[in-house]
Amino acid sequence: MNNALRLGINIDHVATIRNARGGDTPDPVRAAKIAADAGADGITAHLREDRRHITDTDILRLCDEIDLPLNLEMAATDEMLAIALRHKPHAACIVPEKREERTTEGGLDVIGQLETLKPFVGQLGDAGVRVSLFIEPEPIVLDAAMSIGAPVVELHTGAYCDAKAGAERDREFARIERAAAHAADIGLECHAGHGLTFDTVQPVASISSIVELNIGHFLVGEAIFVGFSASIAEMRRLMVEART
Ligand code: PXP
Numbered sequence: 576m577n578n579a580l581r582l583g584i585n586i587d588h589v590a591t592i593r594n595a596r597g598g599d600t601p602d603p604v605r606a607a608k609i610a611a612d613a614g615a616d617g618i619t620a621h622l623r624e625d626r627r628h629i630t631d632t633d634i635l636r637l638c639d640e641i642d643l644p645l646n647l648e649m650a651a652t653d654e655m656l657a658i659a660l661r662h663k664p665h666a667a668c669i670v671p672e673k674r675e676e677r678t679t680e681g682g683l684d685v686i687g688q689l690e691t692l693k694p695f696v697g698q699l700g701d702a703g704v705r706v707s708l709f710i711e712p713e714p715i716v717l718d719a720a721m722s723i724g725a726p727v728v729e730l731h732t733g734a735y736c737d738a739k740a741g742a743e744r745d746r747e748f749a750r751i752e753r754a755a756a757h758a759a760d761i762g763l764e765c766h767a768g769h770g771l772t773f774d775t776v777q778p779v780a781s782i783s784s785i786v787e788l789n790i791g792h793f794l795v796g797e798a799i800f801v802g803f804s805a806s807i808a809e810m811r812r813l814m815v816e817a818r819t
Contacts, residue, residue: 580780580818581616582811583646583768585791590620590628592795603629604636606795606803611643613807617665619789621648622658624672631658638662646789648709651688651695659699666705668729668766668789669695682711682731685719693723700724707766712754721761729766729789730754732779736770748778759784773797773813780817788814 589603607618618641620629637645644665649655650672659667669692671683685692685708692708699706707727710716720728735747751767758765767779768789779785790810797806 580785580814581787582614582807582814583617583619583766583787583789584610584615584794584807585619585621585648585768585789586610586795587619587621587628588792588795590630590633594628603633604640607637607641607643609803610807611641613804614811615643615807616787617644617646617789619646619648619668619791621670622655624650624652624654634658634662638664646707651683651692656695656698659704660702663702663704666707666727667699668707668709670709680733682716683708685710685716685723689719689723696723696725700726707764709769712750714754714757717754717757717761717763721763725763727764727766728758729768729787730758730785731769732767732771732775733769735779736772736775751779752782755782755784773809776810776813777817780814783818 586603586606589601589606593601610618618637620637622629622634646666646668647659647664648668648670649659651669669683671681696706705727706725707729708720708725709729709731710720712730717728730751732751735744735751738744738747755765765785766787767785771788771790772793794806794810
């Protein structure tokens with residue numbers, strides 16, 4: 576298996592379904608175990624301020640029960656910083672968060688928040704947590720991420736995935752390509768994610784400077800029809816095919 580391009584599985588929406596009924600099932604930690612068995616390279620979970628899907632207990636259990644690296648998605652708040660410093664996940668991806676949004680709608684405003692983000696990135700880095708900033712695919716934002724010491728950026732692929740196939744999507748893809756090339760030029764590790772599906776993953780996976788994709792919602796939805804292992808295996812197959 577070609578793991579030069581890592582696949583991080585986001586299990587948030589297993590928790591969304593669980594929380595719709597307020598009980599214990601489906602269990603996102605069980606989903607993480609299945610993802611591990613299906614060859615995932617990491618597990619991603621977003622602990623939101625309003626705990627609408629992943630809960631504090633889920634994070635605790637993921638740390639205790641799952642051997643794969645955990646990528647904790649979190650807003651740049653004091654509460655989340657304290658939680659991350661307590662659990663010390665392998666990685667933390669800093670995302671913008673608005674209470675009323677349905678999902679993460681855009682990249683982090685790194686340029687506008689340099690002063691607040693810099694110590695945040697520093698404290699997590701000092702604790703041994705690999706910090707990534709979820710950003711729009713624009714070179715100027717990558718430069719800002721670099722300037723505050725973030726070792727990793729995750730390029731927001733949402734606009735590319737939402738764009739109409741054809742010229743509009745090609746334009747969005749060109750932005751991702753340019754940003755990924757710029758990451759390689761300035762020495763930032765480059766990840767990508769948001770909204771990726773079987774139809775949209777391959778062009779992104781073919782960009783050699785991108786080393787990790789984080790994918791969730793589509794795979795959880797596909798699991799309803801084919802099972803979680805099979806949906807992850809097919810995503811991996813497409814990624815490997817695009818890379819080779
Ligand atoms: N990366 C980041 C930073 C995200 O916020 C999300 C959504 O939680 C994803 C990747 C995965 O997006 P999706 O669930 O649409 O695959």
